[in-house]
Amino acid sequence: MYKEPIFLHPEFKERIWGGTKLKKIFNYDIPSDTTGECWGISGHANGPNTILNGPLSGKTLAEAWEQHRELFGNEEGEEFPLLVKILDSKKDLSVQVHPDDQYAREVENQNYGKTECWYVIDCEEESEIIFGHHAKNKEELTSMIDRGQWDSLLRRIPVQPGDFFYVPSGTIHAIGEGIQILETQQSSDITYRVYDYDRTGADGQKRELHLERSLDVTTVPHLDPDLTRESYLEAGLRFEKLVGEKYFTVHHWDLDGKSNDLIPGKYTLVSVLDGEGLVHIGSEDFSFKKGDHFIMPATVAHFKMSGKAKMISSRSNK
Incomplete structure (x- = not known):
């Protein structure tokens, strides 16, 4: 596992x-x-x-x-x-x-x-x-x-x-x-x-x-989606919700320090746009850097992150 x-x-x-x-x-x-x-x-x-x-x-x-x-x-x-x-x-x-x-x-x-x-x-x-x-x-x-x-x-x-x-x-x-x-x-x-x-x-x-x-x-006439970007800070991680709809929810993560516990739910997809840091799971640390892509599986109950990085995370809404 x-x-x-x-x-x-x-x-x-x-x-x-x-x-x-x-x-x-x-x-x-x-x-x-x-x-x-x-x-x-x-x-x-x-x-x-x-x-x-x-x-x-x-x-x-x-x-x-x-x-x-x-x-x-x-x-x-x-x-x-x-x-x-x-x-x-x-x-x-x-x-x-x-x-x-x-x-x-x-x-x-x-x-x-x-x-x-x-x-x-x-x-x-x-x-x-x-x-x-x-x-x-x-x-x-x-x-x-x-x-x-x-x-x-x-x-x-x-x-x-x-x-x-x-x-x-x-x-x-x-x-x-x-x-x-x-x-x-x-x-x-x-x-x-x-x-x-x-x-x-x-x-x-x-x-x-x-x-x-x-x-x-093609949808006719064109309709602009109604989006409201929501932002909040928890410890060293700022979350900005970009969209949450039928198929997926997408956030921008701005890490500057150490986060509180994060819960992957079913699973969470993460792409690192800038910077570097560590994922902390129990006593183990896993490094990540700009350009990395990873999935936090459902078999991880919770994790923390530390470092200075900008990321896009997403979850399936199926």
């Missing part, structure tokens, strides 16, 4: 829009100069993480979920429900939208749709995202897409470090160039491209769009 954090080896994805900031910021050993994504906590078939420590060292998170559900509070579900990524957008990502659970099951034969959220780690000046659209109804949305009226259709929002966005399924969105974010999402890899700036792939052809399915799943 695990009485320690489960540290995970990140998986990297090369993307047409990726760059080198994952190495510069987190000192990751990235595969190329077009590395767009670090999958830090993933049980998804397209990139499951390998466990680095403890009795299951060398196994994947997917295998741990399948064979040792006690680590996750015996939560139900065929697949590990969440996926945590860090993205580096050297160039604009495609304008895209994701389906909800029902559409994913009925059309894609997948367990999960894709609701996600973004915490902006860093960005260049005047960076912006696309978040939503201006169409009043489905007919207007279809017409504006058919006519390529992208400047009129898409909502552009400036961003700065520390910003947070909740992106429910059905939301048209895109991360702009020069932005690094931590994304917490359902464990899904379904993306429908609405527009891709007429870019070509490695084969010299324009990248595929998915307009029919995009129109099927």
Whole structure:
């Protein structure tokens, strides 16, 4: 039985829009100069993480979920429900939208749709995202897409470090160039491209769009989520609740000193954005540093942390 954090080896994805900031910021050993994504906590078939420590060292998170559900509070579900990524957008990502659970099951034969959220780690000046659209109804949305009226259709929002966005399924969105974010999402890899700036792939052809399915799943009119960020301090750890909704609850942790007891519940996912410190479980100490990703399993009743670090934590709400 695990009485320690489960540290995970990140998986990297090369993307047409990726760059080198994952190495510069987190000192990751990235595969190329077009590395767009670090999958830090993933049980998804397209990139499951390998466990680095403890009795299951060398196994994947997917295998741990399948064979040792006690680590996750015996939560139900065929697949590990969440996926945590860090993205580096050297160039604009495609304008895209994701389906909800029902559409994913009925059309894609997948367990999960894709609701996600973004915490902006860093960005260049005047960076912006696309978040939503201006169409009043489905007919207007279809017409504006058919006519390529992208400047009129898409909502552009400036961003700065520390910003947070909740992106429910059905939301048209895109991360702009020069932005690094931590994304917490359902464990899904379904993306429908609405527009891709007429870019070509490695084969010299324009990248595929998915307009029919995009129109099927897009929420019209666009609705901005109603979020209130709540912050409170306990000993040396400041908690800021970023979102708590159907699929996940996400907090920003700012550690400066030593925390009180923390309870993982079913289990808690943690990604270290900056700094370093120790996790204290009984008489044992476990070190962590910037760029680490780990899960505190349900088999740990409580733990403390000490050091100086900034982290994003998340929990499944299934």
